Amino acid sequence: xxxxxxxxxxxxxxxxxxxxxxxxxxxxxxxMSVTDLRDFTADRHRTVDDTPxxxxxxxxxxxxxxxxxxxQIRDSTPGSRGxxxxxxxxxxxxxxxxxxxxxxxxxxxxxxxLAERDHLVFACGRYEGIDERVLEWARESFEVRPMSLxxxxxxxxxxxxxxxxEAIGRLIPGVIGNPQSxxxxxxxxxxxxxxxxxxxxxxxxxxxxxxxxxxHHGKIARWRRDEQLRRTSSRRPDLIERLQPADLDARDRAA
Ligand code: 6GU
Numbered sequence: 001x002x003x004x005x006x007x008x009x010x011x012x013x014x015x016x017x018x019x020x021x022x023x024x025x026x027x028x029x030x031x032m033s034v035t036d037l038r039d040f041t042a043d044r045h046r047t048v049d050d051t052p053x054x055x056x057x058x059x060x061x062x063x064x065x066x067x068x069x070x071x072q073i074r075d076s077t078p079g080s081r082g083x084x085x086x087x088x089x090x091x092x093x094x095x096x097x098x099x100x101x102x103x104x105x106x107x108x109x110x111x112x113x114l115a116e117r118d119h120l121v122f123a124c125g126r127y128e129g130i131d132e133r134v135l136e137w138a139r140e141s142f143e144v145r146p147m148s149l150x151x152x153x154x155x156x157x158x159x160x161x162x163x164x165x166e167a168i169g170r171l172i173p174g175v176i177g178n179p180q181s182x183x184x185x186x187x188x189x190x191x192x193x194x195x196x197x198x199x200x201x202x203x204x205x206x207x208x209x210x211x212x213x214x215x216h217h218g219k220i221a222r223w224r225r226d227e228q229l230r231r232t233s234s235r236r237p238d239l240i241e242r243l244q245p246a247d248l249d250a251r252d253r254a255a
Contacts, residue, residue, distance in 0.1 A: 001117070001172055002077070002094075003032040005161055006069045007124040008048055010034045012158035016165060024175045040068040049127050058128035066123065066134045070096070073121055074141045094119035096142035097164065099157030100129060103146035106164055108187035110147070114164075115171035122164070124157035190243050192232045194224040226255050 005013050013034045016022065024030040038046040049059035077094060095117050104110075114120060121142065123130065138144050149160050170176050186193040197208040211223045229252060232239050 001030055001115075002119045003030060003165065004035060004073045004119075004121045005032070005124065005165075006035045006037050006066075006073070006122070007156075007158055007161075008037045008126060009124075009156070009158055010036045013161065015162055020175060021166060021169045024169055024172065027174070029172055029174050030169060035069055035073065037065050037069055040065040040072075052128065056128075060128050061125055061130040061134075063131040063134045063137075066130060067137060070121070070123070070134075070138055070142070077119060092118070093141065093143050094121050096121045096123060096138050096144045097161075098123045098125065098130070098135060098144065098146045099148070099154075099160035099164070100125060100146045101148050101151070101153050102129075103148040106147045106149055106160075106167070108167070111164070111167040111171055114168045120168070122157065122161045124161055126156040189228075190239060190247050191228040192236060192239070194227040194231070222251065225252065229255055 007013060016032060016034075017025070021030065025032055037048055041047055048061055048065055050062050052058065052060045074094070095114060097114075097120060099122065123134075135144050135146070147160075147164065149163055154160060171182065173179075176182060182188060184193070197212065201208055201213065209223065211219050214220065229240075
């Protein structure tokens with residue numbers, strides 16, 4: 001997978017050299033580059049923002065540096081030019097992810113979907129956002145997806161990109177050593193994860209649920225499933241509402 005990030009704070013993305021994602025890059029599973037938006041300004045002050053039409057607080061990111069940065073990324077990708085005869089096939093177009101509290105909510109399902117794509121481009125806005133015409137213009141060459149992490153406001157898209165790249169990157173085959181850990185984690189089956197314990201069995205007067213010491217795999221699986229349902233009902237009732245009938249077995253329903 002190829003990953004591009006455009007930002008006025010490229011240093012923010014240095015964290016992507018660390019940990020699992022950094023190893024995936026060194027292993028050649030991920031090719032990543034970070035582009036400084038200010039490299040595409042023409043004035044002495046390297047200006048990327050201006051006042052909003054219609055008035056109001058804050059500043060808006062100017063369109064032209066964005067167009068030039070995105071054109072450079074687009075034109076360095078074979079087969080992705082929207083202006084070539086016939087245009088690119090839908091599946092070949094890179095995805096342009098625009099982090100914004102006004103976007104569609106990024107979920108595990110989004111991460112799974114994006115992990116299948118060949119090329120993701122993240123456009124980190126700052127201030128009050130990017131001139132809307134950039135998103136319209138970009139639809140010619142990219143599949144444009146404004147994406148939010150949730151219902152709160154960050155100062156810019158960089159921290160959101162760190163989160164999204166980590167969520168997507170770990171789903172790329174080969175990035176996680178033991179793929180079974182992806183099957184058993186929170187959200188993989190639409191439920192929150194069950195509680196976990198390790199040694200010692202008694203710690204500061206606290207024991208662990210006895211079933212976990214029973215060696216009875218069927219009972220342990222049932223207990224874990226019940227804990228998932230209990231936890232999800234109490235912390236995230238919205239997730240229970242969204243479960244499909246096929247996600248629940250007969251014993252889940254009884255619980
Ligand atoms: Cl993706 N960006 C910004 N700026 N704020 C957010 C967000 C994204 N998700 C939640 N708040």
